[in-house]
Amino acid sequence: MIFQKVKGLRGEITVPGDKSISHRAVMFGALAKGTTEIANFLQGADCLSTIACFRQMGIKIENTPERILVHGKGLHGLKKPDCILDVGNSGTTTRLISGILSGQDFEVSLTGDDSIQSRPMGRIIRPLTEMGAKIESIRQNGCAPLTIRPGKLHAIHYNSPVASAQVKSCVLLAGMYAQDGSTSVTEPALSRNHTELMLSYFGADITSEGTTASILPEPHLTAQKVEVPGDISSAAYFIAAALMVPGSEVLIRDVGINPTRDGILRVVRAMGGNIELLNERTMGGEPAADLLVRHSSLHGTVIEGSLIPALIDELPMIAILAACAEGTTVIRNAEELKVKESNRLDIMVTELARMGADIEGTDDGMIIRGGRPLYGAAIDSRLDHRIAMSFAVAGLAAEGQTEILRADCVDISYPGFYRDLEKLTVN
Numbered sequence: 001m002i003f004q005k006v007k008g009l010r011g012e013i014t015v016p017g018d019k020s021i022s023h024r025a026v027m028f029g030a031l032a033k034g035t036t037e038i039a040n041f042l043q044g045a046d047c048l049s050t051i052a053c054f055r056q057m058g059i060k061i062e063n064t065p066e067r068i069l070v071h072g073k074g075l076h077g078l079k080k081p082d083c084i085l086d087v088g089n090s091g092t093t094t095r096l097i098s099g100i101l102s103g104q105d106f107e108v109s110l111t112g113d114d115s116i117q118s119r120p121m122g123r124i125i126r127p128l129t130e131m132g133a134k135i136e137s138i139r140q141n142g143c144a145p146l147t148i149r150p151g152k153l154h155a156i157h158y159n160s161p162v163a164s165a166q167v168k169s170c171v172l173l174a175g176m177y178a179q180d181g182s183t184s185v186t187e188p189a190l191s192r193n194h195t196e197l198m199l200s201y202f203g204a205d206i207t208s209e210g211t212t213a214s215i216l217p218e219p220h221l222t223a224q225k226v227e228v229p230g231d232i233s234s235a236a237y238f239i240a241a242a243l244m245v246p247g248s249e250v251l252i253r254d255v256g257i258n259p260t261r262d263g264i265l266r267v268v269r270a271m272g273g274n275i276e277l278l279n280e281r282t283m284g285g286e287p288a289a290d291l292l293v294r295h296s297s298l299h300g301t302v303i304e305g306s307l308i309p310a311l312i313d314e315l316p317m318i319a320i321l322a323a324c325a326e327g328t329t330v331i332r333n334a335e336e337l338k339v340k341e342s343n344r345l346d347i348m349v350t351e352l353a354r355m356g357a358d359i360e361g362t363d364d365g366m367i368i369r370g371g372r373p374l375y376g377a378a379i380d381s382r383l384d385h386r387i388a389m390s391f392a393v394a395g396l397a398a399e400g401q402t403e404i405l406r407a408d409c410v411d412i413s414y415p416g417f418y419r420d421l422e423k424l425t426v427n
């Protein structure tokens with residue numbers, strides 16, 4: 001896939017549904033009694049992996065272009081799958097489903113692609129084991145494939161060493177199957193809270209205070225209608241493109257702006273970006289708005305601490321934005337970037353430098369001295385969807401030609417991304 005410098009991005013766009021919320025709507029729908037109806041579900045490969053796993057466990061799920069119907073069977077309605085569950089490339093599926101599977105009365109194994117088989121699962125194996133789950137990394141390397149056998153779960157209070165919504169959600173979901181009391185998770189900083197919001201909407205007794213979330217066992221989950229807002233992580237590519245390319249003005253409709261996800265808006269404003277929130281409202285129990293973004297001259301900033309979990313998936317795109325801004329941007333406390341679908345920290349440093357940026361990797365982030373022109377290059381996505389989309393956008397601002405290799409991986413979170421980008425560009 002080839003990209004060239006463009007004269008601007010103009011027009012309106014609606015990005016696909018939020019990935020985190022789409023996964024959860026299927027999972028919680030499967031564990032609820034009755035039929036859950038999901039509108040604006042993300043038809044990306046990751047969310048389709050979640051659907052496939054629950055179908056393997058006997059849940060009827062109808063997938064039409066307008067809506068998804070999940071015919072839930074209640075907390076104890078899953079059946080043993082005939083084969084090993086395939087989670088594909090999806091960390092969210094792997095970690096959340098492991099919490100659910102720990103509470104079942106059957107043995108099950110799961111695995112995914114090469115990326116999933118090298119991502120850390122010790123972070124869920126430890127708390128689940130503490131709860132009494134029988135979960136094992138088959139190769140004993142702390143990664144998938146995993147086998148989960150029936151075990152009696154008890155409630156714990158888990159002090160998570162990482163701010164991770166996947167770890168938090170995994171423990172809370174297992175907590176629904178605990179035989180005693182309330183299970184809680186405290187994080188070093190608040191990660192996305194879609195599980196807390198949606199489980200409460202489905203009827204669970206779940207509370208949040210500061211960075212601690214707690215759940216009581218054996219909730220009666222009831223099917224709901226869920227309208228999934230647009231994914232701010234997908235909107236990020238259009239936000240960045242419009243800010244970076246002179247002559248741009250883009251309206252992005254129906255974007256989820258949950259405060260645990262809106263770090264990119266805060267950073268872009270701190271950098272001097274012109275971004276307006278219009279029509280603020282609620283979609284599916286989540287705050288949403290239309291975003292009007294105009295080309296802006298940007299300056300560097302510092303991104304660190306509790307802001308990091310609120311923009312963790314946007315950091316590759318933000319690094320490119322920082323390379324196009326005047327002055328220095330420092331990103332700290334972002335070591336989690338190393339264990340995403342790829343090592344995003346190393347890849348951003350290597351590939352942005354190849355495009356001419358002044359960028360230095362640190363132990364937990366990067367230092368970007370912005371303002372140098374970017375030059376087109378051939379960039380291998382490493383099969384990481386967010387690397388592919390970030391560098392496609394860089395290609396719209398760089399001199400010469402940028403080629404994205406193994407570009408199809410965008411289907412993980414945004415099928416149709418290149419078509420949408422093309423639709424907005426003015427040549």
Ligand code: S3P
Nearest residue numbers: 020092163164165166167312313
């Ligand atoms: C997600 C949580 C984040 C994020 C991922 C989706 C979720 O991961 O990077 O894309 O849906 O809970 P971590 O929990 O590992 O930070």
